[in-house]
Amino acid sequence: MPRPIRCRRIERLPVYRSFSPNDITAAESVQMTVDEFEALRLLDDEGLTQEACAARMNIARTTVTSIYDSARKKVADALVHGKRLLITGGRCEFAPVEIKQHIMEKGSSTMRIAVTYENGEIFQHFGHSERFKLYDVEDGKITGEQVVDTNGSGHGALAGFLQAAKADALICGGIGMGAQMALADAGIKLYAGVRGSADAAAKSLASGTLEYDPDAHCDHHGHHHDGDCGHDHCADHHCRGN
DSSP states (O other), X not given: OOOOOOOEEESSOOSOOEEOOSSSOOXXXXXXXXXXXXXXXXXXXXXXXXXXXXXXXXXXXHHHHHHHHHHHHHHHHHHHHTOEEEEOOOSEEEOOOOOSSXXXXXXXXXXXXXXXXXXXEEOSBGGGOOEEEEEEEETTEEEEEEEEEOTTOOHHHHHHHHHHTTOSEEEOSBOOHHHHHHHHHTTOEEEOSOOSBHHHHHHHHHHTOOOBOTTTTSSOOOOBOSSOOSOXXXXXXXXXXX
16 A cells, blocks of 8 residues: 655645736646645745754655755746746645634534624625634534634635634635635635625525625626535545654
């Protein structure tokens, strides 16, 4: 049997996920994984040694060398050939974001829904969310509720915050593509473009009747019933042997 794949620990999700040349319309794209970005960030931005980088990412130094070389080749390919650079996916686990309040215990068979929250309504700007309301669901019924503060977490940390809160799904209004990618990387299912009562939306999702808009970040407004939100979660996100 092949050896189990060890996940690479990510301390900071990339805030900016897409880079394109201004002077041409890029016809091709290069995809850099989040773990490749993290190696590049730690080695070139923070100036760590490969040994220190390996310790921070919880992987072997030889693995750091491999993914760092791959990342640099992708950057060179994008710069030299005028390609769009996208950052998403990879064999990742995310360093937990500190939550400065007690979070209700989550059962092993519980689905946890997070909703961007303000005065009982769904807050419409994900990246500026100051609080989420969490709903625990079992057998299609809400069994627990809690409002939590994000403690000033910005765009780049909110996905990590939700992961630390053990959220399985997010209901929100508008959301940018970078944040959508971050949620997908964190394994959180997205239900965007929803308005109105947070409680009513969570109840609808629990019962499988929520209407939402997977393209809420743009001008398209075709609504879908409960189903796939357009994110294909790569099996690489479910690593073993960590």
